[in-house]
Amino acid sequence: MAETLERKELEDLQDGLARVRELLRRQRLVESLVHRTEGPRHDLEESLVQRQHQAELRRELDDMHPADIAFILEALPIEERLAVWDLVKAERDGEILLEVSDAVRETLIADMDRQELVAAAETLDADELADLAPDLPDDVFQDVFRALPVEEREQLRAAMSYPEDAVGALMDFEVVSVRDDVTLEVVARYLRRFDELPDHTDQVFVVDRKEYLKGALPLSRLVVNDPERPVEQVMLAEPFTLYADDKAQDAAQAFERYDLISAAVVDRRGRLLGRVTVNAVLDFVRERSEAELLSQAGLREGEDVFAPVWQSVKNRWGWLAINLVTAFVASRVIGAFEGSIEKLVALAALMPIVAGIGGNSGNQTITMIVRALALGQIQPEQARKLFAKEVGVALVNGLVWGGLLGLLAFWLYGNWKLGIVMTAAMALNLLLAAVMGVAIPVAMAKLGRDPAIGSSVMITACTDSGGFFIFLGLATLFLL
Amino acid sequence: MAETLERKELEDLQDGLARVRELLRRQRLVESLVHRTEGPRHDLEESLVQRQHQAELRRELDDMHPADIAFILEALPIEERLAVWDLVKAERDGEILLEVSDAVRETLIADMDRQELVAAAETLDADELADLAPDLPDDVFQDVFRALPVEEREQLRAAMSYPEDAVGALMDFEVVSVRDDVTLEVVARYLRRFDELPDHTDQVFVVDRKEYLKGALPLSRLVVNDPERPVEQVMLAEPFTLYADDKAQDAAQAFERYDLISAAVVDRRGRLLGRVTVNAVLDFVRERSEAELLSQAGLREGEDVFAPVWQSVKNRWGWLAINLVTAFVASRVIGAFEGSIEKLVALAALMPIVAGIGGNSGNQTITMIVRALALGQIQPEQARKLFAKEVGVALVNGLVWGGLLGLLAFWLYGNWKLGIVMTAAMALNLLLAAVMGVAIPVAMAKLGRDPAIGSSVMITACTDSGGFFIFLGLATLFLL
Numbered sequence: 029m030a031e032t033l034e035r036k037e038l039e040d041l042q043d044g045l046a047r048v049r050e051l052l053r054r055q056r057l058v059e060s061l062v063h064r065t066e067g068p069r070h071d072l073e074e075s076l077v078q079r080q081h082q083a084e085l086r087r088e089l090d091d092m093h094p095a096d097i098a099f100i101l102e103a104l105p106i107e108e109r110l111a112v113w114d115l116v117k118a119e120r121d122g123e124i125l126l127e128v129s130d131a132v133r134e135t136l137i138a139d140m141d142r143q144e145l146v147a148a149a150e151t152l153d154a155d156e157l158a159d160l161a162p163d164l165p166d167d168v169f170q171d172v173f174r175a176l177p178v179e180e181r182e183q184l185r186a187a188m189s190y191p192e193d194a195v196g197a198l199m200d201f202e203v204v205s206v207r208d209d210v211t212l213e214v215v216a217r218y219l220r221r222f223d224e225l226p227d228h229t230d231q232v233f234v235v236d237r238k239e240y241l242k243g244a245l246p247l248s249r250l251v252v253n254d255p256e257r258p259v260e261q262v263m264l265a266e267p268f269t270l271y272a273d274d275k276a277q278d279a280a281q282a283f284e285r286y287d288l289i290s291a292a293v294v295d296r297r298g299r300l301l302g303r304v305t306v307n308a309v310l311d312f313v314r315e316r317s318e319a320e321l322l323s324q325a326g327l328r329e330g331e332d333v334f335a336p337v338w339q340s341v342k343n344r345w346g347w348l349a350i351n352l353v354t355a356f357v358a359s360r361v362i363g364a365f366e367g368s369i370e371k372l373v374a375l376a377a378l379m380p381i382v383a384g385i386g387g388n389s390g391n392q393t394i395t396m397i398v399r400a401l402a403l404g405q406i407q408p409e410q411a412r413k414l415f416a417k418e419v420g421v422a423l424v425n426g427l428v429w430g431g432l433l434g435l436l437a438f439w440l441y442g443n444w445k446l447g448i449v450m451t452a453a454m455a456l457n458l459l460l461a462a463v464m465g466v467a468i469p470v471a472m473a474k475l476g477r478d479p480a481i482g483s484s485v486m487i488t489a490c491t492d493s494g495g496f497f498i499f500l501g502l503a504t505l506f507l508l
Numbered sequence: 509m510a511e512t513l514e515r516k517e518l519e520d521l522q523d524g525l526a527r528v529r530e531l532l533r534r535q536r537l538v539e540s541l542v543h544r545t546e547g548p549r550h551d552l553e554e555s556l557v558q559r560q561h562q563a564e565l566r567r568e569l570d571d572m573h574p575a576d577i578a579f580i581l582e583a584l585p586i587e588e589r590l591a592v593w594d595l596v597k598a599e600r601d602g603e604i605l606l607e608v609s610d611a612v613r614e615t616l617i618a619d620m621d622r623q624e625l626v627a628a629a630e631t632l633d634a635d636e637l638a639d640l641a642p643d644l645p646d647d648v649f650q651d652v653f654r655a656l657p658v659e660e661r662e663q664l665r666a667a668m669s670y671p672e673d674a675v676g677a678l679m680d681f682e683v684v685s686v687r688d689d690v691t692l693e694v695v696a697r698y699l700r701r702f703d704e705l706p707d708h709t710d711q712v713f714v715v716d717r718k719e720y721l722k723g724a725l726p727l728s729r730l731v732v733n734d735p736e737r738p739v740e741q742v743m744l745a746e747p748f749t750l751y752a753d754d755k756a757q758d759a760a761q762a763f764e765r766y767d768l769i770s771a772a773v774v775d776r777r778g779r780l781l782g783r784v785t786v787n788a789v790l791d792f793v794r795e796r797s798e799a800e801l802l803s804q805a806g807l808r809e810g811e812d813v814f815a816p817v818w819q820s821v822k823n824r825w826g827w828l829a830i831n832l833v834t835a836f837v838a839s840r841v842i843g844a845f846e847g848s849i850e851k852l853v854a855l856a857a858l859m860p861i862v863a864g865i866g867g868n869s870g871n872q873t874i875t876m877i878v879r880a881l882a883l884g885q886i887q888p889e890q891a892r893k894l895f896a897k898e899v900g901v902a903l904v905n906g907l908v909w910g911g912l913l914g915l916l917a918f919w920l921y922g923n924w925k926l927g928i929v930m931t932a933a934m935a936l937n938l939l940l941a942a943v944m945g946v947a948i949p950v951a952m953a954k955l956g957r958d959p960a961i962g963s964s965v966m967i968t969a970c971t972d973s974g975g976f977f978i979f980l981g982l983a984t985l986f987l988l
Contacts, residue, residue, distance in 0.1 A: 063684065144723070224729075247728065249704075250698055251700065251731070272852070286575060287708070306790065308792055313794060314793060320797075322875065322879075324804060333729075337897060341904050348905065348909060362860070377843040397813075405584075421821055436836070
C-alpha cells in the first residue's frame, strides 16, 4: 500500500470529502432541475451535464486510496453514500468493504447484487475473506469458496476456524520463507524474483523441508551482512513466535512491548502457518478500545451515524432495559421508606446526592481495577491489598465530602442530626462503593469472565439502591 | 530490540513475575529470621543465604527484556518494587524508566540519587530523553543536557519544543539517509557498514546535499531490484511525509489507514528532521484510548495500583468535587418541590428513574457523537441531521419505556394520572437528553475544545436536574 501512496497532506482527506460533497450537490441540483422541467429536450441536455459531473466524481474516486474512500463513505448520509458507492470501480469494492465499519458495510452490501458481491469477494486474500465472510450472504460465500484454489480454500477454512479474539484471526498468509542452508546471496537472488514483497515484510522466515520454523532473517540483517554468509549464521535462531490459538490481546501487548513489525505464527508442533503484522495489531487495538468505550456507554456496537432511527434504537435498547430494571429496584427501596420521607421531606432532596457520589466513586475504583486486571498487573489473589487501599481512599473521601455535605444539610435544614446522618450515610456508601468496586471485577475475573463488560452497571446498581437504603435507613433509625 | 529477543512464550512473563515474587518472599523470610535471632553467627550465615537469593534474582532480571522488567515493577507493591529496582543493572535504568507508567516512574525516580539519575539519562537518545525530561529534577536535567554533544543537544531542544499532541513529540532521529544519484549497489555497501540498522527501518530516506527530502527507498525495493539501478529510479518520489507540527492524532490515523511502518518528518521547507515509526504510533494510540477511558470514569491519570492512599485521593478528587456540585444543584431542584412531595410521596420514589434513564440515554448519544466528531466523520454543520435522528430515537424510547414505566407507576400506586405524568416526563427527559447529547459535543467542537473531555458530566448534570424538574413540575401542575 504505502508504496503506491502519493504525497498526501492530511488535510487532503477533508478536501476530498468536501469535493465529493460539492459534486454530489451539483448532481442533485441537476436532478431536481430535470424533475421540474420534464420536457424531452431538457432531459437530454441536463442528463449530459449530469453525466459530466458523474465522470468527474468517478475520476476523483479513482485517485483515492481505498481507506480514504471508506472514510468518505462513512461520512456521507445513506443516499449520497450509495450514489458514491455505485461510482467506485468494481475491482476496488472488496478492499473498501474491508476498511469500512461493520455498520456501514451492512448498508453497502445491502446495495449490491449477488454477482457484484462475488466479484468483490474474489479480489481478496484468504485472511481478508475470513474477515468479510460473516457479513456476506450464504450463497455468495459458497460461490466464492468453491471458486478458490485448494490452497486458499484451506487457508480460508483455517482463518475462519479461530475465534475473533485469537491470534489466528489477526493472521495473514503472505509469508516469504527461505531455507537455512543457503547463503544470503541466494536469498537476495530469490527475493529479486518478486516484483514487490508483501506489505510489512521486515523479515523472511527460515524453515526446514517440512515447513518447521527454524528462525527469522530480518531484511535489515540481510542488507548489512556479507552476502557470502549462510542464512543459518545470520538469522535469529529463536525469533518471537505466536501460536494461532494465543489470545489476540496478548499478541497485541507483545507487539507493543517488544516493538515488533511482524511475527511468525506456528502450530503447536512448530510448523509455520502464517504471520501477524503490526498493522493488524494496530487495527485490533483501535477496535478494542473503541468497543470498550462504546460498551461503557451502553452501546452494543459502533453506529453508522446516519443509520435509520430503528437501527439505533436496537443498538441501544439492551442497556436501557437493564438500567430500567436497576432503577426500578432502587425506586422500590425508596418506596419502602415512603413513611419516613412523608415525615421528613428533606430526605427526598438529599438522597440522590448520596447515591450519585457513591456511583461516581465506585466507577473510579472499578475502572482502575479492571484496567490493572486486563494488563495482568494484579492477580485476583491480591484482592486483600486492593481492598485495604480502596477502603482507605473511601474513608478519606467519606469524611471530607460526607462532612461537607453534612454541613450543607445542616445549613439548609437547620437540623444537626440530619447533618450527621448525611455524613454517616455518605461515608458508608463510599465504603460500599470501594468494596464492590474491587469485589465485582475480581469476582468476574475469577469466574473467567471479562471484567470490562457490565461492571459499570453493576456498581451503579449497588451504590444507587445501597445509597438510598443506607441513607433512608439511618434517617428512619435516628431521626424519626 | 526484536532482534535480540529470545523465543518467549507469553506465559513466560507471568512466570517471571511469579519467580521474582517467590525470590522476594524467600528473601523476606531470611530477613525476618535474621531479625529474630540477632546473634553474630546467625547473622553471617543468614546474610550468605540472602546474598545467594539476591544473586539469583539479579540473574533473572539480567535475562529479561526492559519492557518485561517494567511490567514486573508495575505489578509489585512499592517496597518490593524498590527492592527489585535496586538489583537492576544501572545501564538499563534509562530504558526501563521509559517503559513504566508515569505514576510508577515517579516512585522509581524518587528512589534514585542524582548520580544514578544522570547515569541513567545519559544512556538515552535525544527523543527518549525528551520523554523523560518532565519527570527529572531540574539539576539532573541540566547536567545531562550539558554533557550531550552539540547535535544531540539541538535534537533534544527540538523534541522538547513540540506539544505532547504534535507529531514532533512522536518523532525520533534514527534516520538512515542516502543520496539519489548513487546506485542500489552503493546503498547496499553503505548499509553494510552498519552493525545493525535502527529498529523499524523499513525504508531509507533519500535527500539532496542540503538535506531536503527527495524520496524514500523501501528496503523491500532495495532487495528486489537490480543493484545496478540508480536510487532515483527505484525510490518512491513522493513518499508519505509528516510535518513536525501536524497533530499526532492525525498521524496515527494515517499510519492506520495506509498501513505505514515509518514516515519521514520534514519542516515546512521540506528538510528532513526525523521520522515517526509505527511503534511510537501504537504507544500513542494505546495511551490515548487509555486516557479517554480513565477520564470517562473521572480519573485524572493512570494510577499506580499500589500507590499510597493520599495519591489516589488526589487523582480522584477533582471529578468528585464537580459531581458534588452537580448533585447539589439537582438536590436543590428537588428541594423546590418539597411541598409537592409531601403531598404525594410516590414522587420521591419515582423521580430517580426518570433522571437515571435520561442520563443513560444521553450518555449513549454523546458517546456516539463524540466518536464520530473525533474521526472527522461528521462536521459540526451537520448538527441538524443528527438532531433529527436523535430526537427520533428519543421519541421511540420515550413512548416505549415511558409507557412501560407509566403502567408500572399505575400498578404500584393505583393512580392513572400519575402514570401519565410519568410517561410524559420520561419522554420529555429523553428528548432533553437527545438534544443536549448532540448540542454539547457539537458546541464544544465549534468552540475548538475536545468534546471527549467533560461531555459526560455535563449531560448527566442536564438529565438529572432536568429530569427532576420535568417530573416534579408536571406532577405539581397536573396532580395536586
